[in-house]
Amino acid sequence: MVLTGKGSYTGKRNETFVIEPIDLHTSSFNIHVEDVKYNGKAQKPKVTVMFTAPSNKEIKLVKGKDYQVEYYDHTGSPTQDTEGYVKITGLGNYCGTIGDAGEETCKFRMIHNRLASEFQISGIHNCVYNGEEQTFRNADGDCTLSVTCKGKTLVEGTDFKVSYLDHVNVGKATVLIQGIGDYAGTAKKYFRIKPADFLAAYQSGDLYIDYYEDGGLPNYITNQLWYLLEENVSLRYRYSYLEPGRDYRIVMKNFNKTGPGKICFVGKGNFKGTVVILENLYAEACNIGNYRVKINQNQTIYYTGKAIKPLVQLNEYAYDIPSDFYQTKVEKGINAGNYSYEITLNEKLFDTRDSYIKTKKGTYEIKPRNIEETKISPIAAQTYQGVAVTPKVSIKFGSLKLKQGVDYTVSYQNNHARTCDSSESAYVVIKGIGNFSGETRTSFVIK
Structure with missing residues (x-):
């Protein structure tokens, strides 16, 4: 790391820091070893090592790069089911050894009966997001999946157990059916979780809109109205509040200079569809000269050697005017110097009268690099x-x-x-x- 003095300070200073490898013994690792069917030979079943990062992102480690595997007692017995185990040693960004202390996660079975790959599984179907874990169980908590093997109906808890991955949010979810007792191995099945519909959820009462502003909202479009929507109106789906930008966005529709428009909440991510929040809104007379211009988040722009096109925004008091309210034309710059921009109000959202200024022009500066x-x-x-x-x-x-x-x-x-x-x-x-x-x-x- 190089520290370079600026302002009242000059010179450079080099400092070093160490990135330590992650120990496999932490609870952030999930290790799975596949069961196998006895074949009289030394076997090397598949090993999967998953690491849960601090961001909750699941990372699959690569054998030979992130870890190495040694197998023990992995031939089995011709007369009975037996267990083998693996020893996993971290490499590169990972360290430590797991398995030499007899950890259950590092054991696997060599059996003489059936593997989960021979299971016939039915009852899995796509689901709609509801904010909770999606599991195939009835109101009493009993498994609704049908699992059979060679015509025999299997029993949960005796012949198999069920677990899930990625089964809350919209996307591809996984069902893991793991053989137990006389069965071994794990079968994987997949289903999709689809977005919940905003309008249907609103009509059923699952989606609730909280208003914190007394006296209601105005019937004309202003940037103040936008702030009320962003700061004083919140959406709650069942038991959880939604996050703007992640779960929904605010959209203005059908605005023009003579007729009314409306503002809608449009679902994103785990949601889809539209709920109209305000209707019959009219444009407000506006003079662009009343607004300030904020360039590059008010941060100084320095030469980088590459083309720069900074973010140019309209600003009033402590608030940024939503980008839907105006259009910008910004000249790209490379070398140190001044470059132009132009901002024009959206006439569909503002009553830009002849006596009002609707366009603002100016320049921004790229400063030389020290x-x-x-x-x-x-x-x-x-x-x-x-x-x-x-x-x-x-x-x-x-x-x-x-x-x-x-x-x-x-x-x-x-x-x-x-x-x-x-x-x-x-x-x-x-x-x-x-x-x-x-x-x-x-x-x-x-x-």
Whole structure:
């Protein structure tokens, strides 16, 4: 890690840090070893190692890269069902060994009867999101799946057990039917969880809209109305509040200068469909001159060597005006300098009268990058030959190689004698120009 001084500070400082590997013994790992059918030979069943990251994302580890496997007692007995086990050792970003202490998760069975791959399973179907875990059970909690093997109906808890993966949110869910008792192995089946319909949920009472603003909402469209919708109106689906942007978005429809429009909540992610929240809304007279312009979230824009097109927004007080209210044209910029933008109010949402200004123009600035943020290659030792020594320098900003006379100029200090004969080191002084500013220097040796 390189710390570079700015403002009242100069120079650079290198610091190091260590990324430690993750130990397999933590509870974040889920290990599964497939059961197998006895065949009289040493067997190496499939091993799956999953890691749950702090973000709750499931990561499947790669054998040979993230871990290695050793098998023990893996031939079995010709007369009875037996157990083998594996020892898993972390590699690379993972460390530790699991399995040598007899952990249950590292055992597998070698059986003489049936495997779960021979199960016939019915009763699995697609579901609609309801905010809860989707499981195939009745009101009494009994499994509604039908599992048979070679014509025999199997019993949950005696012949198999059921578990699920990814079975809450919209998407592909997994049912795991694991053989127990006289059966071994795991069968996988899949079903889809489909989005819940906003309108149907609203009509049934599952979707509830909470209003926190006394006196209702105005019947004309303003940015203040938008804030009321975002900050003082919330949606609750069954027992949980929904998150704007993730579960729904606010959409304006059918607006024009003479007729009314409406505002809707449109489902996203686990939801679909539309609920109309406000109708018969009319445009409000508006002057764009009343709004401020916010560029790049009010952050300074610096030269990067690549094309830049910053976010340009209208702002009033502490609030950003929704982007639906206006259109922007922004000139892309690469080099340090000023570039133009233009903002025009959406006439479908505002009554932009002839006496009102509906377009605002301006410029934004790309500032030069400080030359201290570049990387200067070390200068090889120079040989003194009776005249001033002026070595060339090589400077990069990322992968971009800077050009002398375009991006910087150079001058020299203490370059008229051998370093050992002088009380001071020799330096190249580098001054940024064009897309770079400021000044830095680097030392070199004169022999």
